[in-house]
Amino acid sequence: xxxxxxxxxxxxxxxxxxxxxxxxxxxxxxxxxxxxxxxxxxxxxxxxxxxxxxxxxxxxxxxxxxxxxxxxxxxxxxxxxxxxxxxxxxxxxxxxxxxxxxxxxxxxxxxxxxxxxxxxxxxxxxxxxxxxxxxxxxxxxxxxxxxxxxxxxxxxxxxxxxxxxxxxxxxxxxxxxxxxxxxxxxxxxxxxxxxxxxxxxxxxxxxxxxxxxxxxxxxxxxxxxxxxxxxxxxxxxxxxxxxxxxxxxxxxxxxxxxxxxxxxxx
Amino acid sequence: xxxxxxxxxxxxxxxxxxxxxxxxxxxxxxxxxxxxxxxxxxxxxxxxxxxxxxxxxxxxxxxxxxxxxxxxxxxxxxxxxxxxxxxxxxxxxxxxxxxxxxxxxxxxxxxxxxxxxxxxxxxxxxxxxxxxxxxxxxxxxxxxxxxxxxxxxxxxxxxxxxxxxxxxxxxxxxxxxxxxxxxxxxxxxxxxxxxxxxxxxxxxxxxxxxxxxxxxxxxxxxxxxxxxxxxxxxxxxxxxxxxxxxxxxxxxxxxxxxxxxxxxxx
Numbered sequence: 001x002x003x004x005x006x007x008x009x010x011x012x013x014x015x016x017x018x019x020x021x022x023x024x025x026x027x028x029x030x031x032x033x034x035x036x037x038x039x040x041x042x043x044x045x046x047x048x049x050x051x052x053x054x055x056x057x058x059x060x061x062x063x064x065x066x067x068x069x070x071x072x073x074x075x076x077x078x079x080x081x082x083x084x085x086x087x088x089x090x091x092x093x094x095x096x097x098x099x100x101x102x103x104x105x106x107x108x109x110x111x112x113x114x115x116x117x118x119x120x121x122x123x124x125x126x127x128x129x130x131x132x133x134x135x136x137x138x139x140x141x142x143x144x145x146x147x148x149x150x151x152x153x154x155x156x157x158x159x160x161x162x163x164x165x166x167x168x169x170x171x172x173x174x175x176x177x178x179x180x181x182x183x184x185x186x187x188x189x190x191x192x193x194x195x196x197x198x199x200x201x202x203x204x205x206x207x208x209x210x211x212x213x214x215x216x217x218x219x220x221x222x223x224x225x226x227x228x229x230x231x232x233x234x235x236x237x238x239x240x241x242x243x244x245x246x247x248x249x250x251x252x253x254x255x256x257x258x259x260x261x262x263x264x265x266x
Numbered sequence: 267x268x269x270x271x272x273x274x275x276x277x278x279x280x281x282x283x284x285x286x287x288x289x290x291x292x293x294x295x296x297x298x299x300x301x302x303x304x305x306x307x308x309x310x311x312x313x314x315x316x317x318x319x320x321x322x323x324x325x326x327x328x329x330x331x332x333x334x335x336x337x338x339x340x341x342x343x344x345x346x347x348x349x350x351x352x353x354x355x356x357x358x359x360x361x362x363x364x365x366x367x368x369x370x371x372x373x374x375x376x377x378x379x380x381x382x383x384x385x386x387x388x389x390x391x392x393x394x395x396x397x398x399x400x401x402x403x404x405x406x407x408x409x410x411x412x413x414x415x416x417x418x419x420x421x422x423x424x425x426x427x428x429x430x431x432x433x434x435x436x437x438x439x440x441x442x443x444x445x446x447x448x449x450x451x452x453x454x455x456x457x458x459x460x461x462x463x464x465x466x467x468x469x470x471x472x473x474x475x476x477x478x479x480x481x482x483x484x485x486x487x488x489x490x491x492x493x494x495x496x497x498x499x500x501x502x503x504x505x506x507x508x509x510x511x512x513x514x515x516x517x518x519x520x521x522x523x524x525x526x527x528x529x530x531x532x
Contacts, residue, residue: 182487
């Protein structure tokens with residue numbers, strides 16, 4: 001099998017209110033993404049388009065934010081935003097605050113990102129409901145692709161599948177026991193989050209007990225390999241995952257979150 | 267940029283003592299891997315070639331193994347092997363024993379794998395020193411490629427770089443807060459494990475504080491996407507990562523392990 005990933009060039013700086021699906025299709029030009037492909041999108045551009053940006057000027061840090069900020073050497077206003085975005089602080093040490101976000105994700109600083117903010121005095125936060133963002137982006141890509149096909153007065157190529165590409169919204173997470181970060185799926189529409197082989201048998205007939213592959217996280221990590229971190233390449237087109245792409249939007253990236261009662265490392 | 271991954275077909279069932287590099291080159295046929303590529307290899311075939319297989323018949327489980335096995339519903343002999351391979355048990359719950367392995371890796375069951383064992387009454391364990399395994403595989407691939415080029419009485423193509431491909435030995439790990447598993451790097455030669463952007467600036471001139479990308483783990487996760495889990499495809503050829511490939515073997519996958527004193531989740 002073959003999987004390939006390439007960045008989509010020409011996505012401009014995204015502003016609140018922008019039609020991100022439209023910008024993606026414009027950048028794709030004569031090769032619009034189709035239903036056999038996955039579009040991996042860095043959440044920052046989704047957040048920006050949705051206006052998920054917190055201006056720091058109006059933030060008044062509370063007692064806890066002030067204490068945590070002093071302890072970890074951080075801007076108390078940013079820490080207040082982190083707390084606002086979180087349901088629980090798991091650890092705060094070595095300048096890192098690890099929380100469970102309102103979306104249920106466990107990550108550093110609740111995904112609050114100063115480095116990609118449109119203004120110096122603001123931070124980008126996670127999309128409120130990243131699976132809903134993915135579903136709406138997928139629908140919009142489908143709508144615009146269909147409209148374009150009509151304008152060109154030709155039917156969609158029969159080689160293409162009828163549904164839009166899968167949408168995978170990514171963020172960059174650290175790991176508990178490993179250095180460095182990899183991208184994971186935080187929003188998803190049209191891609192199976194997990195491929196469950198538990199109970200199935202491998203090539204030698206042995207039952208595969210624990211094999212439950214996090215397809216969407218692997219695809220997110222893979223997509224980041226195609227990006228140069230210093231260039232604006234938020235969108236990566238992935239080919240070769242057709243077997244995991246579904247007509248329905250499916251359970252989303254929420255299915256990748258281990259529920260609280262199974263968490264052994266709180 | 268473009269990254270692509272394809273499985274190498276035709277690797278036979280690997281036996282202890284097999285020349286794995288030779289089997290890989292045979293499978294590659296007329297397209298031998300070159301220094302612009304990464305070979306991602308599932309550790310099971312490395313373990314098998316090295317004889318890192320524990321027959322269960324001779325294992326006499328101790329008290330702790332018997333207790334843990336009863337508690338977690340496991341074969342006490344397998345649990346004894348897990349304990350032998352570990353320096354510390356972090357958690358044992360829901361049928362999963364999470365340990366720190368002798369290699370310093372934190373994972374379920376110390377990487378001990380029954381599903382890929384050559385015989386029903388044995389288990390595959392991790393290579394003793396996976397970075398050393400990667401270095402020796404890389405050297406052997408280089409040696410065999412050079413020998414082949416000589417036999418064919420032609421110089422290596424000038425388009426090819428002089429060093430052998432990078433070797434990435436992978437295993438499948440669960441994650442503390444996420445369902446499912448992704449592949450990570452446990453052994454490495456000739457590929458930068460991490461790409462450090464901390465302190466550098468992004469396209470808008472903002473300093474990137476926390477960006478420290480685990481390239482080798484992302485490549486491992488990506489490689490698994492190209493595999494069909496029920497077929498024997500232990501080797502994946504990755505193109506497009508040339509900028510991370512080094513002439514020297516480098517620090518290996520050991521550099522990806524967070525040291526004990528930085529572990530916030532013991």
